[in-house]
Amino acid sequence: xxxxxxxxxxxxxxxxxxxxxxxxxxxxxxxxxxxxxxxxxxxxxxxxxxxxxxxxxxxxxxxxxxxxxxxxxxxxxxxxxxxxxxxxxxxxxxxxxxxxxxxxxxxxxxxxxxxxxxxxxxxxxxxxxxxxxxxxxxxx
Numbered sequence: 001x002x003x004x005x006x007x008x009x010x011x012x013x014x015x016x017x018x019x020x021x022x023x024x025x026x027x028x029x030x031x032x033x034x035x036x037x038x039x040x041x042x043x044x045x046x047x048x049x050x051x052x053x054x055x056x057x058x059x060x061x062x063x064x065x066x067x068x069x070x071x072x073x074x075x076x077x078x079x080x081x082x083x084x085x086x087x088x089x090x091x092x093x094x095x096x097x098x099x100x101x102x103x104x105x106x107x108x109x110x111x112x113x114x115x116x117x118x119x120x121x122x123x124x125x126x127x128x129x130x131x132x133x134x135x136x137x138x139x140x
Contacts, residue, residue: 002059004046004087006079007038008071008106009094015103016073017096028096033124038092042068048078056087073104080108090134091116097127 009017009030017028039045046055046069055067071079082088116133123129 002061002063002065002067003089004055004059004067004069004082005038005042005090005092006069006071006082006088007035007092007094008079009035009096010071010106011096011098011100011103013099013101013103014105014107015100016071016076016106017094017098017100018072028098028128029126030094030128032126033094033128033130034122035094039068039070042066044068045070046082048075052081052085052087055082056085059087059089071106076104076106076108079106080111083111083114086112086114088135090119090132093131093133095129095131 011017043065044067046067058065059067069075069079069082114135115137117136118131119134120132121129
């Protein structure tokens with residue numbers, strides 16, 4: 001079965017970390033935190049050009065294909081749509097040690113209740129943490 005992953009780099013207050021470039025005054029060096037390896041493992045990098053219904057069908061195929069959707073402020077609605085349509089299997093969440101305060105929050109309202117299991121956790125010397133969650137249960 002294929003796997004749909006979400007890769008998000010968020011501030012401590014849940015905002016997109018891509019918006020803090022130049023604000024934080026320091027380089028958070030995510031390339032030293034394994035993010036490039038995650039990107040390289042994915043066979044497909046999902047964009048809003050991918051139909052959510054097609055993606056749901058592809059992930060049901062008997063393959064080990066990994067589909068990766070990386071969050072940005074521009075595709076947050078699409079990613080939240082993937083969560084609403086329940087096609088996400090794994091969530092890779094990087095948290096940077098910064099509070100944005102006025103940034104754009106990633107998680108939108110009206111997301112369905114789901115339960116996730118923490119399958120991996122790692123902290124890095126630059127204060128970044130990486131948590132990987134796997135979908136455990138879809139609440140109906």
